[in-house]
Structures are given as C-alpha cells and as structure tokens.
Amino acid sequence: MSSFVFPYFHNYPPYFTLQPVKETRDKQVALWCSLILQYCQHTKTFVLDVQGDSALFVNKGINRKLNTEARVALLDELVVQGRAEWMDKGKTRCLIFWKRVDEWAAVVTDFVRTYGLSDSVMTVDELSNGDDVRGTELYGLHPEVLTRALKLLEAQGKVRTFKGATPEELGVKFV
C-alpha cells in the first residue's frame, strides 16, 4: 500500500484546534471529515479508536494533535452524514463507512458475478478473510459492515443468510 498523502491543511497548526467561529469551523469540519473518509479508505480502516495516536489525528512534524473533544465532534459529524456509527455509548470507538452499506452490497454482488458463485454458500469469515477473496476489495472487510451488506442483499432477495455457531460463521447462499 502506497503511503497516504495528506492534504496541505494537515500541516497547518490551527486546523488541529476546533475553531470557535462558526463559518470557519464549518469549513474546517468539512475538510477533516473528507480526510477521515479518504484516509480510512486508503488504509482500509473500519474502526477508529478515539484515543489512539493515529497519523490521522496526530501530526508529529508540526507537534500538533486533535484533542478528544475535537475528534468526537468530527466523528459526530460523520455520524450525522450517515458515514459513521459509534460502537459504544462512551464514544470511544467508531465504525467508519467510507463505503456505504449499499456500496458494499454492490461489491459483494460484483464478486459473486465475476467468480460465478451463484448457488454457492460461504461464511462471513470466508467472504472477508478467505483465500478466495484475497486480492479483491472484500479482503479485510470488517465483519460487522459485511454482515449489514449481506442483510441488505437478503432484503433484496439476492442472498439467503443462515446463522452459524458464531457471527463469523454466518452463512450466506447466493441465489
């Protein structure tokens, strides 16, 4: 994976302080939210840890980092946009939909069509970690996100799911 190229604003200190003036803050938040989605897509990150020292929130080069309040504010905005979901009430971990659930559903459908998998059965684990998906977009997909995509496809009548012993063993048959 090539290294991520951060935009100019990531190198400009005041962007790491949540701005008090609304018009300025709105613009700042918009830029950060775009960056979060792009960074997560590039690094295939599905869960952001608010307290973590990710290169996203910290710029050692200019000795600045977003504080917790700012990080929560940005992720809250992504939640409003339907691009993220808090995984706990304490807002410490956030699931990031850099592709929306329906977009992931389309990726699954494409995969099934490309590899002629109609009528086959696979588990969630195989669909995200198995040898068959190595090298495809599905590899490394977070099981929670994949499960939602599959449920969406089930509602559309494109797959049938059945419970396994564990969530990873949830089975799906492509119709």
Add this chain to the structure above:
Amino acid sequence: MRRGPGIAGLQHAVRTKEQYKVAGEEVKKNTLQAMHEQLAAFRSNLEEFARKYRADVRRDPVFRAQFHTMCANIGVDPLASNKSLWASALGFGDYYYELGVQVVEACLASRSLNGGMMELPGLLRAVNRRRGAAAEPVSEDDVVRAIKKLRVLGGGFDLVTIGGRGYVRSVPGELNLDKNRALEAAQARGYTSVAELAAAAGWTAGRADETLQALTREGLAWVDDGAPDGARLYWFPCLSSAGGSAAEEQAAAAAAAAAAAGGGGPEQSSPAPG
C-alpha cells in the same frame, strides 16, 4: 506706427489694437487647429499601433505592461470604457472583464479559509490555474489592474499593503490601523499571540486581545491552542505559505470540480459565506 495727435490719433490707436487682437485670435485659432489635427493624427496612429500589436499585447505580459506605461505617459487610459475604440481595437474590455471574473472566483473559492485576504502571488497562481495551461498567461500587473477595476463593484474588493507586501481583500469591513498592525506583526512567521503583538506594537494586552479576536471573528485569523507552552496563537492563512496553500488547494479543487462539471462562464462558488 506713430501716434498722431488728437482724436484721429486715438481712433487710429484703437483700430490698430483691434487689428492686432483679431490677428492674434487668428494665430491662436490656427495654432489650436493645428494642435487638434496633430492630436487626431497621433491618436489614430496610436489606435493603429494597438490594432497591429493586439496579438502581442494579449500574449505577452511584459509587452502589455510596457504598453500600459506608454499609454499612461501620454494620458490615455485604454481601459477607460468598454465601448471605446480602444476596447474594440484591443479587445481589452473583454480581456480585463474576464480576468476580473476569474479574480472574483478565485477569491470566493478560498474565502472561507483565509477570511477574504490573499497574497498577490497566491492569487496569481490561483487565477492562472483557473485559466488553464492553454490560456494566455497573466502577470501580477494584470491582476492588479483587474482588481482596481473591480473596486467599482463595491463588495470590498481592493488592494491592501501590509508590511510592504501586496494582498487582495475581497470582503468589506475595515482593515483599520490596529488590525493592519496585527497583520504586520504576524507577517514574519504567519502567526502571533496576544503577548507578542502587545510587545511589538507597544499596546496593552487588552488592546492586542481585542484586535486579534476581531480578526478571528472576521475569519482572517484561526486560533491554535496546541502550542507547547499553552499560549493561544493566532494564525493568518493569508500570510503563511502553508495556510495560503491550504486555501489555494481548496480553490484549485473547486476550479477542477467546476471544469469537470463542464464550466464555461462563472460558476456558483462553494459555500456562500453568510
């Protein structure tokens, strides 16, 4: 001519004076006439020159600047009126109008990030980017002329000099002496603090604080609470290359998006500041 004695002599003198006066008027009239004719010839030569060199004037910023200087020296303003012979001979009306629109667009695109102030070289880069590689290049001189024409629009477009450097301002609102002083203090590193400004300007902390807060409210300054010693810093995107670049990046992205959307003509800039 001798002044004869008596009334006859006086009448003679008066008549002579009259004749001189009439003769003088004649001379004056002839001279003025000659002058008018000369000026007319000169003007027509100049317009012929403009037509002949129109392509060079449009293509070469240096030649263009020299042309303007020559016109200024003889008291001619080729930009004076859209409808003038100049405008049609040179096509200047369109040229500077179009440039003015591009200046406005570049300013608006980055306004929410730099508060409506841009360093002239930065504006020049943004405008040239908008024009694209195939277009005739513009110089800082051209941009300055366009901005001066834009002044009549109101809306705050104007040139501002701070610490000897030129900026374009695109929002109304006074850049009063205190704010100017603050910008000057911040110019060296692109940021300042209440303490630093107070020391540099010889003000009370209160006055420095008020000025910096006013500049922040107007969007010209961004606050930074992440400095190692904890003191709040005020950064001015229009003054520093990183901040200016962030704003320029935005402006470039907006221009690219507009071009991709099949733009000809001015597009809606995002987002409209309140």
